[in-house]
Every structure is written in structure tokens, then in C-alpha cells.
Amino acid sequence: MLTIGPYEFNSRLLLGTGKYPNMEIQQHAVEASAAEVLTFAVRRMNIFADDQPNFLENIDLTKYKLLPNTAGAKTADEAVRIARLSRASGLCDMVKVEVIGCDKTLLPDPIETLKASETLLGEGFIVLPYTSDDVVLARKLEELGCHAVMPCASPIGSGQGIINPLNLQFIIDQASVPIIVDAGVGGPADAALAMEMGADGVLLNTAVSAAKDPVKMAIAMKQAVEAGRLGYEAGRIEKKYFATASSPSEGMISS
Numbered sequence: 671m672l673t674i675g676p677y678e679f680n681s682r683l684l685l686g687t688g689k690y691p692n693m694e695i696q697q698h699a700v701e702a703s704a705a706e707v708l709t710f711a712v713r714r715m716n717i718f719a720d721d722q723p724n725f726l727e728n729i730d731l732t733k734y735k736l737l738p739n740t741a742g743a744k745t746a747d748e749a750v751r752i753a754r755l756s757r758a759s760g761l762c763d764m765v766k767v768e769v770i771g772c773d774k775t776l777l778p779d780p781i782e783t784l785k786a787s788e789t790l791l792g793e794g795f796i797v798l799p800y801t802s803d804d805v806v807l808a809r810k811l812e813e814l815g816c817h818a819v820m821p822c823a824s825p826i827g828s829g830q831g832i833i834n835p836l837n838l839q840f841i842i843d844q845a846s847v848p849i850i851v852d853a854g855v856g857g858p859a860d861a862a863l864a865m866e867m868g869a870d871g872v873l874l875n876t877a878v879s880a881a882k883d884p885v886k887m888a889i890a891m892k893q894a895v896e897a898g899r900l901g902y903e904a905g906r907i908e909k910k911y912f913a914t915a916s917s918p919s920e921g922m923i924s925s
């Protein structure tokens with residue numbers, strides 16, 4: 671079970687809803703992924719225009735928890751405004767705080783992320799900030815009271831996978847709130863590795879929505895997250911410098 675604030679989920683895969691070839695493929699991919707949390711950019715949604723196409727119409731909202739995100743915000747104030755708007759529209763009291771500090775890398779602004787998270791926590795939101803793999807910032811966000819921390823594997827949409835496993839491991843090891851690896855996942859092996867390292871969940875979008883076959887990739891990601899988690903729980907063997915024979919040598923007939 672993945673527990674975020676008051677909510678519990680069976681699936682540890684969280685899915686983004688942007689950039690699918692069309693809404694039908696998106697719907698099938700979402701179903702195939704078995705994700706229970708769907709994130710979407712409030713600013714890019716027609717949530718207030720009844721006459722506009724809206725992915726929420728195609729999704730059975732009784733099956734999913736929505737995670738509105740503040741994509742597009744460049745300051746804490748903007749992120750807070752977007753979060754208030756989404757809660758006022760009755761979507762959810764969870765929010766993924768995303769405050770971009772650099773247009774080229776889409777890496778988050780740590781100071782504005784911290785400020786926005788503090789304000790939203792004070793207003794009773796369930797706050798999940800998107801961060802870089804900064805170990806100290808992750809700790810400060812947890813100390814602030816964030817319900818989960820979401821460090822990126824690598825820049826959004828880059829598909830580079832986990833580029834700083836050491837930092838990510840530090841973040842996972844020090845945390846007592848869920849760590850959800852968010853952004854930069856390229857293939858199932860990246861998702862499995864994050865889970866094997868002890869992450870509590872993986873949030874991804876582009877790897878599925880831009881895959882040649884998004885529905886197949888959604889299934890692959892589901893299985894990768896499950897396999898990675900199972901491997902983590904099973905306990906991996908230690909890496910050794912030299913070989914160790916797989917069969918016991920005691921009791922062998924010597925020639």
C-alpha cells in the first residue's frame with residue numbers, strides 16, 4: 671500500500687495525462703497502467719469550460735484520485751493561486767507543487783517550491799512537491815510537513831532515467847514520508863530501478879504517452895514498478911568483488 675496523507679493506494683505507479691496521441695489511447699493507457707493517481711496541469715485543462723474537450727470526461731473518476739499540478743507556475747504565488755483554483759473547483763485537496771526555475775532544463779526553483787509548499791500546507795492541502803535530486807531540500811520539504819517528496823530522476827521529458835543514483839539513494843534513505851520518483855523515466859528499467867532502490871512510487875508521463883505503443887508501455891511500466899517493489903521487499907544480494915560458486919562445494923567427490 672502506498673499511503674499519502676489520508677489516502678491509500680494499491681498501485682505505486684502514478685501517471686501523467688499529457689501529450690497522448692489522442693484521448694482514446696490515453697484512456698486505454700490509463701486503464702492498462704492500473705494507476706490510481708492521475709496528475710494533470712490545472713492551467714492546461716478546460717476544467718471550467720463545459721463546451722471544451724476535457725480528458726476528465728473520458729475517465730471514470732470513481733476509480734482514480736486526481737493530483738492537480740501547478741505546471742506553468744514560475745513563482746510560489748502563482749503555484750498557490752493554481753492550487754487554490756483547483757481545490758475550489760472540487761477536484762482534490764492533493765496538489766503536486768511544480769514551480770519551474772529554468773525554461774531549458776525545466777528544473778524546479780527550490781526556494782519558490784519551499785515557499786509554495788509551506789503556504790499550501792498552512793491551508794490544509796495534501797502537498798507533494800516536485801524537486802530536483804537535492805538531498806537537503808528533500809529533507810527540508812519533509813520537515814515542513816509535506817506528505818510526500820517527488821525528486822526527479824532527470825529533467826522532465828528527457829527520458830534519461832536516474833542520472834544521480836547516489837543522491838536519490840540518500841533522499842530515499844533519510845525519508846520518513848513517501849518518496850516518489852517523478853520525471854525523466856525513459857523505460858521500464860528506470861522505473862524498476864527506482865523501486866528497487868526503495869522509492870515508494872514512480873510518477874511518469876512522457877515515457878508512456880510518447881511511446882510507439884502507449885498502451886503496451888503502460889503495461890510494461892505497471893509490471894516494472896511491481897517487479898521493482900517486489901525485488902526491494904525480497905532483499906537484493908550484496909555485490910561482491912569476486913565470484914562465489916552457485917552450488918555448495920561441501921560433500922563433492924574429489925577426483
Ligand SMILES: CC(=O)[C@@H](O)[C@H](O)COP(=O)(O)O
Pocket residue numbers: 685686687688709710739741825826827828829852853854855873874875876877
Ligand atoms: C505530468 C507531470 O507531472 C510531469 O511534469 C512529470 O514530471 C512527468 O515527467 P516525465 O514526462 O518526464 O515522465
